[in-house]
Amino acid sequence: MSLAVCLLFDRRGESALRRLWAALEAQGIRSLASHTHGRHHPHISYAVLLDWDLEAVRDRLGRLPDGGPFELRFHGVVAFPRGRACLVPAVTSEVMQRQEAVSEAVVGTGATLHRHYRRGDWVPHCSLSPRATGALLPVAVRMATDALPLTVRVERAALIDSGTGQSWELPGIP
Numbered sequence: 001m002s003l004a005v006c007l008l009f010d011r012r013g014e015s016a017l018r019r020l021w022a023a024l025e026a027q028g029i030r031s032l033a034s035h036t037h038g039r040h041h042p043h044i045s046y047a048v049l050l051d052w053d054l055e056a057v058r059d060r061l062g063r064l065p066d067g068g069p070f071e072l073r074f075h076g077v078v079a080f081p082r083g084r085a086c087l088v089p090a091v092t093s094e095v096m097q098r099q100e101a102v103s104e105a106v107v108g109t110g111a112t113l114h115r116h117y118r119r120g121d122w123v124p125h126c127s128l129s130p131r132a133t134g135a136l137l138p139v140a141v142r143m144a145t146d147a148l149p150l151t152v153r154v155e156r157a158a159l160i161d162s163g164t165g166q167s168w169e170l171p172g173i174p
Contacts, residue, residue, distance in 0.1 A: 001163025002114065003052050005061065005102050006043040007173070013152025017042035017087075017126065020147050024129055027143065029136050031129050039165025044072070044089065044124050046102040046157075046174065051112040058159065058168060060105045066172025067098055074150040077141050078125060083133035085140040086125035087150070095124070102174045 009017070021031035021042075032040040049057065072089040079085055100119050107113050115121060132140040157170040 001161060003049040003054070003057070003111075004043075004045040004160050004162060005047040005049075005106065005170075005174070006041070006045050006158050006160050006167075007154045008041055008043055008156045008158060010153040010155045013150070014042050016147070016150055016152070017128075020128060020144065023143055024132075024140060027136075027139055029129050029132050029140050029143075032127055035130050036162070037165045041160070041167075042126060042152075043160070044126050044154075045117070046099045046122075047106050047117045048114040048162075049106055049111045050114055052106070053109060053111070054159070054168075056109040057106055057111055058170075060109050061102065061159070061174060062171050064101060064105055064172075064174040066174070067094070068173060069153055069155050070095065070173075071151055071153050074126065074148055074152070076148070077128075077144045078123070079132075079137055079141065080125075083129070083131050083137050084127065085129040085132045085137065085144065086127050087144060087148070088123070088125050091124050096122075098174055099124070105174075 021033040024031040074087040159168045
């Protein structure tokens with residue numbers, strides 16, 4: 001599986017996204033609510049690691065400056081290959097710099113960074129459905145766009161193991 005450096009949202013934002021997941025599920029579209037272990041949180045990943053030393057990654061990320069909370073505004077939907085439907089936020093150059101610092105920090109521990117999280121390749125997104133294929137994809141997109149625009153506040157960050165859902169909160173928000 002993988003280890004992700006995740007940005008987690010305030011209670012209001014998380015609730016809004018969980019309601020969207022529930023609405024998708026009610027239409028027969030699997031969301032992150034029922035994907036794999038079912039312990040997913042609405043989030044945006046700064047980095048996804050394919051191979052890592054957990055303690056080295058935690059230590060290195062803990063030494064990055066705490067950039068503090070910030071708001072994200074979702075204005076659109078993107079469909080990635082294999083029917084992955086996601087919300088896409090507008091991000092500032094500061095958020096892009098934060099993501100690049102995180103990516104560089106984890107690579108500095110010897111971790112293997114997924115290619116989509118390398119400098120210049122990151123597309124910030126909040127996953128809704130991992131497999132909205134065929135006729136379900138347009139339904140997922142319509143439901144997501146009906147929920148937009150959506151503003152959330154990033155209030156914390158954590159390392160999350162995608163295979164188990166286990167998480168380790170970071171001391172700040174890189």
